[in-house]
Amino acid sequence: xxxxxxxxxxxxxxxxxxxxxxxxxxxxxxxxxxxxxxxxxxxxxxxxxxxxxxxxxxxxxxxxxxxxxxxxxxxxxxxxxxxxxxxxxxxxxxxxxxxxxxxxxxxxxxxxxxxxxxxxxxxxxxxxxxxxxxxxxxxxxxxxxxxxxxxxxxxxxxxxxxxxxxxxxxxxxxxxxxxxxxxxxxxxxxxxxxxxxxxxxxxxxxxxxxxxxxxxxxxxxxxxxxxxxxxxxxxxxxxxxxxxxxxxxxxxxxxxxxxxxxxxxxxxxxxxxxxxxxxxxxxxxxxxxxxxx
Amino acid sequence: xxxxxxxxxxxxxxxxxxxxxxxxxxxxxxxxxxxxxxxxxxxxxxxxxxxxxxxxxxxxxxxxxxxxxxxxxxxxxxxxxxxxxxxxxxxxxxxxxxxxxxxxxxxxxxxxxxxxxxxxxxxxxxxxxxxxxxxxxxxxxxxxxxxxxxxxxxxxxxxxxxxxxxxxxxxxxxxxxxxxxxxxxxxxxxxxxxxxxxxxxxxxxxxxxxxxxxxxxxxxxxxxxxxxxxxxxxxxxxxxxxxxxxxxxxxxxxxxxxxxxxxxxxxxxxxxxxxxxxxxxxxxxxxxxxxxx
Numbered sequence: 001x002x003x004x005x006x007x008x009x010x011x012x013x014x015x016x017x018x019x020x021x022x023x024x025x026x027x028x029x030x031x032x033x034x035x036x037x038x039x040x041x042x043x044x045x046x047x048x049x050x051x052x053x054x055x056x057x058x059x060x061x062x063x064x065x066x067x068x069x070x071x072x073x074x075x076x077x078x079x080x081x082x083x084x085x086x087x088x089x090x091x092x093x094x095x096x097x098x099x100x101x102x103x104x105x106x107x108x109x110x111x112x113x114x115x116x117x118x119x120x121x122x123x124x125x126x127x128x129x130x131x132x133x134x135x136x137x138x139x140x141x142x143x144x145x146x147x148x149x150x151x152x153x154x155x156x157x158x159x160x161x162x163x164x165x166x167x168x169x170x171x172x173x174x175x176x177x178x179x180x181x182x183x184x185x186x187x188x189x190x191x192x193x194x195x196x197x198x199x200x201x202x203x204x205x206x207x208x209x210x211x212x213x214x215x216x217x218x219x220x221x222x223x224x225x226x227x228x229x230x231x232x233x234x235x236x237x238x239x240x241x242x243x244x245x246x247x248x249x250x251x252x253x254x255x256x257x258x259x260x261x262x263x264x265x266x267x268x269x270x271x272x273x274x275x276x277x278x279x280x281x282x283x284x285x286x287x288x289x290x291x292x293x
Numbered sequence: 294x295x296x297x298x299x300x301x302x303x304x305x306x307x308x309x310x311x312x313x314x315x316x317x318x319x320x321x322x323x324x325x326x327x328x329x330x331x332x333x334x335x336x337x338x339x340x341x342x343x344x345x346x347x348x349x350x351x352x353x354x355x356x357x358x359x360x361x362x363x364x365x366x367x368x369x370x371x372x373x374x375x376x377x378x379x380x381x382x383x384x385x386x387x388x389x390x391x392x393x394x395x396x397x398x399x400x401x402x403x404x405x406x407x408x409x410x411x412x413x414x415x416x417x418x419x420x421x422x423x424x425x426x427x428x429x430x431x432x433x434x435x436x437x438x439x440x441x442x443x444x445x446x447x448x449x450x451x452x453x454x455x456x457x458x459x460x461x462x463x464x465x466x467x468x469x470x471x472x473x474x475x476x477x478x479x480x481x482x483x484x485x486x487x488x489x490x491x492x493x494x495x496x497x498x499x500x501x502x503x504x505x506x507x508x509x510x511x512x513x514x515x516x517x518x519x520x521x522x523x524x525x526x527x528x529x530x531x532x533x534x535x536x537x538x539x540x541x542x543x544x545x546x547x548x549x550x551x552x553x554x555x556x557x558x559x560x561x562x563x564x565x566x567x568x569x570x571x572x573x574x575x576x577x578x579x580x581x582x583x584x585x586x
Binding site: 122126135 | 401
């Protein structure tokens with residue numbers, strides 16, 4: 001099985017859980033429909049899969065980690081709904097479908113995002129695992145998703161858009177907060193839930209950071225050279241938005257070299273591990289970068 | 294000391310904690326300023342005080358409950374910021390000052406709300422208390438603040454605005470979700486953190502529900518008969534917004550009688566308790582209703 005198929009197979013398990021996680025809850029119908037609309041709109045389910053694979057790699061039954069894993073997708077989904085709002089990126093389409101505020105309305109989209117973020121923490125805290133691990137993992141997620149992480153990164157992204165003199169350092173910090181933090185904490189949370197040693201926690205954290213950076217660099221490259229159909233979004237949208245990107249600062253060739261450097265960093269972190277989960281994580285680190293070959 | 298002074302004194306302890314809780318964190322400056330602006334804009338700090346008093350009543354050092362207590366004010370504040378947005382209530386003023394999106398901008402206001410909600414869970418989970426209590430209390434907050442509680446109540450409120458045939462049952466459900474749930478869970482969380490018995494948890498929960506209802510009825514009454522200066526918001530705004538209220542459905546006199554009935558229910562829950570904390574909770578239940586005498 002290649003890594004794409006394997007990722008898809010793991011994503012299917014996550015989707016089965018997600019499809020059910022808002023049911024049997026006393027949520028007003030219109031709100032539930034809006035939350036569900038974006039939650040079930042597809043996507044790679046990368047963050048939950050990272051939680052599950054790191055948990056299993058370090059000895060935890062992945063079923064025990066599923067509610068926590070799923071919560072990362074709720075957080076990712078809420079962030080997309082709010083980012084698409086007219087006051088932010090003002091996008092009409094997401095994965096080929098109307099964005100939440102286009103399908104419903106702006107107020108409902110804001111509240112669907114708020115609801116998903118709050119339910120995410122409810123889901124995390126429902127994990128039937130030792131409470132000190134749950135507290136520690138959920139705290140890490142709060143830090144990564146909040147004002148010091150994803151939300152703060154979105155603010156920086158808005159500040160940098162249209163600004164000429166964004167340095168490589170600023171670009172890296174912005175991306176590490178906006179998208180890197182949630183990817184990293186997915187790996188870390190899986191390890192925390194498994195009761196991992198300090199060494200294993202460190203490797204999960206560094207692996208997450210490394211694939212987060214290479215993922216972003218490749219995303220920037222694909223925005224220049226990619227094919228609209230493969231991406232599901234308009235090519236060149238970063239240029240249209242006047243955003244600073246890695247290719248803009250480093251050129252295409254050096255950007256590719258950087259992506260490969262971070263892929264190799266990720267692979268290094270996995271050196272101590274054997275077995276199917278480790279192999280999947282290695283293949284994933286390669287696949288992220290191979291998208292531009 | 295009367296209950297107003299006592300509430301103010303307790304609020305000051307909370308404010309000292311709140312003033313510091315976003316500092317020393319790596320938050321982009323504009324975002325931190327926007328979060329701080331609304332968090333420090335005043336208010337009774339009722340929800341944190343309820344956490345602290347119920348925790349102390351049931352034997353916990355209130356200092357240990359402070360981070361958790363403060364988190365309820367972060368959640369309350371985020372909900373006000375999002376409710377004030379143009380797509381929702383479109384308010385320009387809050388407590389006599391420009392609303393967050395007027396002072397900053399709409400995108401920043403949305404993100405400041407998102408940041409406060411996420412940091413709230415980080416703060417809850419940082420409480421140095423037995424982790425199983427922290428998990429249970431934070432789970433209760435997630436349920437009360439989310440799609441089944443506060444967020445869901447806001448959706449119902451929007452659906453009911455301008456609609457003629459809102460029943461008393463619908464009005465009660467909407468308020469119990471939109472404002473009641475967070476007040477109730479403040480009492481309950483204090484009790485959970487203190488490691489309370491099932492009986493004590495039940496009383497904290499019922500007390501919270503009762504004062505939540507009387508608080509809302511009195512708010513509706515004050516919107517009809519109150520004085521603009523005392524309230525800090527325009528009198529008659531509910532009528533202007535075409536909202537269904539208790540006085541509209543029941544008349545002023547019956548609304549007052551209902552508020553008194555719920556005050557008495559709250560007092561009943563406190564019957565087993567003695568001491569200064571119990572006396573404060575009794576005085577608070579009376580004060581909420583006395584505002585319309």
